[in-house]
Amino acid sequence: MASSSSSHDASASALGYLYQAKWALLELLRGARERPDGAISLELHDDVAWEEAGRPVDLLQTKFHPRSLRSLGDRDDDLWRTIRSWMDTHAPGDVNGPWLTLVTTQLAREGTAAAALRGVNRAPDVALRLLEEAARGSTAKETAESRERFLGLSAADRAVFVSRMRVLDGSPGIDALDAAVREALGLFAFPSGEGAQATFMDQLWAWWYEQVVEMLQKRRTSVSVEVVRRRVEQIRDDYTVGRLPTLVERSDWQAARRAGDPATDYSERRFVHQLRWVNLGSSELEKAMMDYYRAYNQAIAWVDNDLIALDELQHYQEELVDEWERHFARMVRGLPAGASEEERQRAGEALLWQLVDRVTVQIRDQYDQVFFHRGQHHHLADEARVGWHPDFLERVAALTVGAVHA
DSSP states (O other), X not given: OOOOSBTTBOHHHHHHHHHHHHHHHHHHHHTTTTOTTOEEEESSSSSEEEEETTEEEEEEEEEOOTTOOOOBOTTOHHHHXXXXXXXXXXXXXXXXXXXXXXXXXXXXXXXXXXXXXXXXXXXXXXXXXXXXXXXXXXXXXXTHHHHHHHHHSOHHHHHHHHHTEEEEOSOOOGGGHHHHHHHHGGGGOOOOSHHHHHHHHHHHHHHHHHHHHHHHTTSOSOEEHHHHHHHHHHHHHTTXXXXXXXXXXXXXXXXXXXXXXXXXXXXXSHHHHHHHHTTOOHHHHHHHHHHHHHHHHHHHHHHHTTSSOHHHHHHHHHHHHHXXXXXHHHHHHHSOTTOOHHHHXXXXXXXHHHHHXXXXXXXXXXXXXXXXXHHHHHHHHHTTSSXXXXXXXXXXXXXXXXXXXX
């Protein structure tokens, strides 16, 4: 990982951790074909590690250097910090030990040990000689302990140790990782269309960060290729004909409320007044506001990312209004002459639940999320295109002059 260039600036370290987390997903996707039964862990065996049957088979150290033009040499801190880490975490002379891979955004300087350890034409014997020369010849205080420990190994152990080292230099920078992940997703049939691809990637990264947090908090040890494959397929399937992805979750609403976002204060919105007029309680109003928030922002995200056309959304809303008109007329006709306010409230509440508790009109044939169905009804109620109380139109009109106080 990257280290900070200043004792007061943690940005480089933060970027290093972010790079490690993002690069782990790229490595998982790139290695899926070679290791279909493998899994990736974070900060368990090393920065990143491949596991097979719960055993580490490749320990990976990630080194991120933003905007660095320096190349990687045999006396550099990065190299010797990595070697020290590998000596700390396992037996260097274990002939059956895991691969040891240094992933760096720097390029290995030609003629160095790092260059001799990259690619299919690795030359570990050359790398061993160069590392021994660097360990004996350097006078840097920062790497002294690492070099001494390396030279303190037996000749046989040093040879085995270096034979298991690999260098992946010139790795994509943090800004290029998204494009690299997109390319790697070709294995899993990436959806077509710029808007679909953008939202697909947002969903994938959001899910992956959840897995990263789970691993860093030790609530799970690793994420397997198969788990990633299934999740990618689940996300991808939402972009097929007749389906749509859910992009706004309950947690988004909860986070916005906790942050005190003024855009979530719906207490005086017309759809909330409409619900109060049929005597809904505070907990039911809170759920309705969440559904409104999710459905409203969901529709915006779909339209903005070209997942649906605006006229498709408008047609769906017209279908909802048409369905409501039929049920509303039936409700009004069923009220007795001179019905009391309590009777009118009960009739309006019954109409509300009849329409919002089951999905009768769908925006797509295979999208039947009830929160969206409910939230769209609340959106239409906010525009007074639908209502629940028999006298809702008069009451909405009165709201504009402050004549109705819920």
